[in-house]
Amino acid sequence: MEEDDLIACHECDTLFHKRALPSRSSAKCTRCGATLYQSVSSNLDKLCSITLAALITFLIAQAFPIVELETNGITSQTTLIGAIVALWGENMEVIATMVFCATILFPLIELMAMLYLLVPLRAGFIPAGFSQVLRAIQFVRPWGMIEVFMLGILVTLVKMVSIARVIPEAALFAFGALTLLFAVILTFDPRALWDIAERVGGHGPLRYTPFGGLRSGPVSAYSTEPQSATPSDLLHPYAPPRGTQRGSPEGTPPDAAAPGNKP
């Protein structure tokens, strides 16, 4: 199975051989410039703790009021869920649903699903329904909009300053912290969890089975020891096998050298 070490650029479909990357680096497609994959460390502690912190901050942000307005002795305050209920009451059910999904439901699903995958992987086993949960993360990720909502809070505050006294409440700061935590979580590509899962299992490539979840593939097809990772050796374009030797570290395609090798 020689496809095991291949990766196809998701923006231009070009094939490359995968190589181990030095830490904190990413592989870019040399044809279109898209990021192919990032280096992943097997140490999930940091990501795990940040996700847990984000979940706690998320609960605080939802439970407490965001801001309080005060004008002529009348005060008015709202939580996020209160704002959504108010919108629903104004016959804006569609918008209320959109806001609910973008700021409560999808971020919550993402955090819970990340924890569901990360904690068992850290402990050394692959949780049930791994691929379904991972796909759920990828589905909800573009629709979670905590950072946009944070900017929305700030714009509203500046707007309100001219008409009333604005008193910041707990959830305002919680949303600020949550934005930063989400920024860290979003730099992690969930697809990397596949590589981590294969490393955790230690048996090589995983295979999907319709009812039984995942099982390990043939061991021989997969070399577990990391390959040499000098920067010039990171990527070279894939060329279909044609009975010639593999490309040199500079990425010379085997086909270019083919005519010289002929007797």
Add this chain to the structure above:
Amino acid sequence: MTDTPETPGAPEAVEGANGADTPEPVFTTAKEAGLIACHACNRVQKRVFTVERQLCVRCGSPLHRRNPDAVARTWALLLSAAILYIPANLYPVLHTSSIVGSEDDTIMSGVAMFWNDGDYPLSAIIFIASILVPMLKLGTLAFLTWATQSGSKWRPRQRTTLYRIVEKIGRWSMLDVFVVTLTVALVRFGSLAVITPGPGALAFGCVVVLTMLASMQFDPRLMWDHIEPSGKKHD
């Protein structure tokens, strides 16, 4: 014979030989190699022609060489977004009723109001997020889809970058919807002042979601299908 390595079986060899002393890398796409990549887990695998619906061997998600009907679906979503964009801008997003009278605000009148009040940064943020980004997004996606459909070979690398930008900034248009949500919930001072959402907010929210769906349906790999797999820099 040795001078002409051109054999039907090795078209890439000719490409590589053209590269003089520094041979250009020849790119092979997964489609040409008879492989198929999973969009969910990146696993590359052999294309199976015997089954109707091939599933990824690793994660079990359905595989497509290209997003199915990418161009048609992008056009459909873009058109609906463009149509809804008209009421989004003409109808009021906020209706203010207070003791000094009532007033309707569209997106543009809100921007103008903050600009006249001297609140330039706020006005600029709302203008960029609610007017500039959706318009650029509609225009850019329409251009990309049209260029893909007509098989253009023009600057694929730049077009891919353009697509990447559109995908990144689209979500920020939701800003206005969130501002409306918070404003409606906060300004409820009984007889003094009450703000209610207008139909413009609904149309605008739908525009944002539809353009986001459109950019997800579009497949940048279709642009590269028209480009020869030579290693030349596509600038």
